[in-house]
Amino acid sequence: MRSIPKLLVAGAVAGSVALTGVAVADAATGVPAGSAVVTADDTPPPPDVEDFVYPDADKIFTDRGIRLITGDGHMVLVDCPAPGTTKPGVLLIDTRGMTDRDTIGHGKFCFQITGNSASIKLELPSVYGITTPDYAVTAHMVTGTGGQTEEKTFTLLRNMPNPVGEASEPQRRPYTLLDLTATK
Template sequence: MKPRSTLARVLGTATAAGALAWAVMAGGQPSNAAIGTVADATPGYAVEDYNYPKADEILAEQGILLKRGDGRIVLADCASEKNLLKFLARDRADVCFKVTGEEGFLTLELNSVHGVRTDDSSNTHLEMTAEDERVEYDIPAETWEGVGESVDGREHVLVEIRTTK
């Protein structure tokens, strides 16, 4: 057999195989199942709902209902450091929060609050309720102040904290 005929035979076979493969691929359409699988595999959007993480556990363990916030006012152990936002409440241990940003907000329910000590750098706005009446306090940074029950004798529930630096 001559080398030229061997080369022609190999090229002819390769061309025929390539043409067959092209015909099969060009004639077939992707199935909807394949498209659906790829579309379903794309990641979803992350949506912040501002609900306080592990709020149910904190309520069960500490009796504090933490509702919603921007993550810049977080519950802290009062013994963990000195520069914390500290609340005094009747019939319970002090409750502290760490302020981590330039401004922050947190909605909650903390019963029988009568005093607050703001941290060293945050001006703090508090909203409280007493007998269906809303009461607000603006307290400068690094201040101890009586609020709620110690001001008017009625039991107050702390419902919102807002801070600004």
């Protein structure tokens, strides 16, 4: 029962401080007790801003040889369906010479597309074919070396395999896929 009178006294002091605006100051700083102290070194945290950087891009590059740079989140790298099967909304990219480097898909890369539109920036060498789902897809690619590069954009047909890059020209030059966009 002794603690109840102490609580009453503490509550009365706190209440009088709140009513009168008088507070006890900290002897070391002179700042009223219970006040927040802000120093010149205190900076507010940065605001939450989406940077659209592809999650785990470094690990994916190490494991598969595909550099995923940025995207809107509506085109995501996924495991490819079993050969001879399809999955709605999945885009399939075929590459040459990646079977050893890509220990997961062995040169086949699949992206699940969601929503009415999707985009991704990437670097994927030696692309020769893209099989599209029911989306209008464009693929921006580059070929050449040593400052002698040529860029080309391919408009792909829906729901079918599309020859791109080396498969689209007689010279059979290797192309690197730089970005994909898709719309419903």
